[in-house]
Amino acid sequence: MDDCERVFHLNVLGEDVMSSGSLRDLAYSFVDSLKSNIGKYNFIVNVAESVSSYNLKGVICDRVYDCFKALRPLRNDSFAVNDDISVGDWIYFRREYMFRRRAVPSDLIIEFIKEKGDMIAPHVRSRIREDFVSLVELTKNLEYFYAAEITEFFDPVKVHVVDLSAADKIRSYDVTGVRVENSSPFHVQIFCGGSLPDTDLNIRATVNCFAIMEMIDILFRVYDRLKEKVFSVFNRDLDIVKRMEMIASPYAVAEDFCLGSSR
Amino acid sequence: MSKSLREASLSYVEALKKSWNEIDYILSTAKSVERNVLNGIVRERVYRCFRSLYPLRRDGSFSIGRASVSKWILFRRDDYMVRGVPVDSSTILEFAKEYGEAFKPYVRSSIRDVFGQLVDLTFQIAGDYDVRVVRKTDPLKIHLVQLRYDAGVQDRMVSGFAVDNNYPHYVKLYYDDISDLSSPDLVVEVNDVRTLIILSETIDVLVDLYRELEEKVMDAFEKDIEVIERMEEVVSPWMIAREFST
Numbered sequence: 001m002d003d004c005e006r007v008f009h010l011n012v013l014g015e016d017v018m019s020s021g022s023l024r025d026l027a028y029s030f031v032d033s034l035k036s037n038i039g040k041y042n043f044i045v046n047v048a049e050s051v052s053s054y055n056l057k058g059v060i061c062d063r064v065y066d067c068f069k070a071l072r073p074l075r076n077d078s079f080a081v082n083d084d085i086s087v088g089d090w091i092y093f094r095r096e097y098m099f100r101r102r103a104v105p106s107d108l109i110i111e112f113i114k115e116k117g118d119m120i121a122p123h124v125r126s127r128i129r130e131d132f133v134s135l136v137e138l139t140k141n142l143e144y145f146y147a148a149e150i151t152e153f154f155d156p157v158k159v160h161v162v163d164l165s166a167a168d169k170i171r172s173y174d175v176t177g178v179r180v181e182n183s184s185p186f187h188v189q190i191f192c193g194g195s196l197p198d199t200d201l202n203i204r205a206t207v208n209c210f211a212i213m214e215m216i217d218i219l220f221r222v223y224d225r226l227k228e229k230v231f232s233v234f235n236r237d238l239d240i241v242k243r244m245e246m247i248a249s250p251y252a253v254a255e256d257f258c259l260g261s262s263r
Numbered sequence: 264m265s266k267s268l269r270e271a272s273l274s275y276v277e278a279l280k281k282s283w284n285e286i287d288y289i290l291s292t293a294k295s296v297e298r299n300v301l302n303g304i305v306r307e308r309v310y311r312c313f314r315s316l317y318p319l320r321r322d323g324s325f326s327i328g329r330a331s332v333s334k335w336i337l338f339r340r341d342d343y344m345v346r347g348v349p350v351d352s353s354t355i356l357e358f359a360k361e362y363g364e365a366f367k368p369y370v371r372s373s374i375r376d377v378f379g380q381l382v383d384l385t386f387q388i389a390g391d392y393d394v395r396v397v398r399k400t401d402p403l404k405i406h407l408v409q410l411r412y413d414a415g416v417q418d419r420m421v422s423g424f425a426v427d428n429n430y431p432h433y434v435k436l437y438y439d440d441i442s443d444l445s446s447p448d449l450v451v452e453v454n455d456v457r458t459l460i461i462l463s464e465t466i467d468v469l470v471d472l473y474r475e476l477e478e479k480v481m482d483a484f485e486k487d488i489e490v491i492e493r494m495e496e497v498v499s500p501w502m503i504a505r506e507f508s509t
Binding site: 022023024026027028029030031032033034035036037038041042045158160162163164165169170204206207209210213214215216217 | 281
């Protein structure tokens with residue numbers, strides 16, 4: 001670490017201080033550049049918001065759940081498929097540690113149907129059986145796994161983290177690589193020469209503002225690739241879900257009418 | 264375009280490093296002039312002086328107004344309090360200034376003179392240190408950088424600054440009218456990196472502002488410390504005796 005990078009802790013106003021006019025000018029020029037690049041930063045944040053694997057799974061789960069839910073009641077009576085699964089108005093299941101069966105919730109519907117859908121299909125009421133089987137088949141085609149990561153290595157780039165509350169107010173890193181994962185899309189893992197990440201930066205934290213701006217092009221590229229990778233799988237699943245919704249739509253419409261007439 | 268952002272950021276950070284003395288001066292001054300801390304120091308030392316004379320009386324108790332003295336002092340801060348509570352560092356100055364004179368004759372004879380001297384010196388302590396510094400300047404351009412949600416940059420023109428030692432980490436900014444100091448247009452925290460840009464853009468004014476604040480507060484504080492040192496000198500035999508006895 002050279003003299004320049006050392007953090008100064010002097011209470012006396014030193015002589016070799018750069019004139020504050022130039023600090024102001026450089027702050028102004030930084031803000032000007034920031035203004036013209038704010039679109040890139042917003043793009044990165046928007047991608048990070050949209051590619052979260054947790055959120056994407058939630059979207060698909062909810063829509064698949066609605067499709068199956070539209071076929072309700074699955075049976076007019078209750079039928080135990082085996083000790084752990086029963087079908088009635090809806091599907092109920094029990095795990096080893098559970099005392100009673102509980103209704104299959106939306107966040108488990110895809111995994112459950114993939115695993116047990118074939119077992120349940122023969123026991124749903126005859127009028128919906130065919131559509132139920134189609135939905136099960138389509139559910140099996142869902143990839144439902146959106147974990148993606150992009151790692152990129154490059155020549156060392158110097159970046160700075162300014163944290164006024166930390167002991168070392170200005171830290172600098174020689175970054176040789178970055179990795180972003182959509183399981184935690186707001187965190188950029190930073191490599192400083194090794195094959196394991198040295199630290200991670202939250203792209204929304206203002207302390208990392210300078211580091212992010214100093215790598216804006218790299219991050220723009222990496223997040224763009226992450227978006228492409230995630231959405232190629234997600235959009236395929238979305239197409240399947242749309243076909244499932246086509247199958248379920250008459251039931252959904254009928255349910256709406258029923259609800260409308262009962263109001 | 265973005266290459267220039269990287270360059271601008273690098274040169275700005277370099278300038279920050281070089282100007283760190285000034286920023287550090289602001290941060291350390293904000294820490295050192297805090298009113299509560301200074302008040303606490305003064306009150307604690309005054310309390311220790313009086314406490315070294317314990318017990319104030321050997322037997323019985325004597326009351327005047329809201330205070331009573333026996334071995335130690337019980338004091339009701341206001342008339343609504345049913346009972347007095349033992350005087351501590353937070354109430355010692357009020358007690359000494361209000362009732363010290365009256366109780367002089369009723370403390371035990373061997374400490375009576377010293378007690379009287381302490382009370383007299385207490386009147387020379389200003390305490391409190393409520394200082395505010397205000398600056399009116401030519402309009403200065405500042406930028407509010409917002410990154411957390413829907414990032415953007417807003418320009419503002421600032422022409423007034425105020426800082427006080429109640430909350431010395433906060434600088435109040437006024438866009439044009441500074442007649443009403445209680446309603447600033449913007450309040451920025453100097454030790455928050457979110458305001459680093461504003462800090463950089465107004466560094467001259469802020470250094471000046473904090474220097475004046477420090478001068479005013481420290482002048483008053485150091486005068487009080489001198490008085491307290493005299494008080495400590497007066498009670499030093501009792502303090503030493505107390506040290507030995509404990």
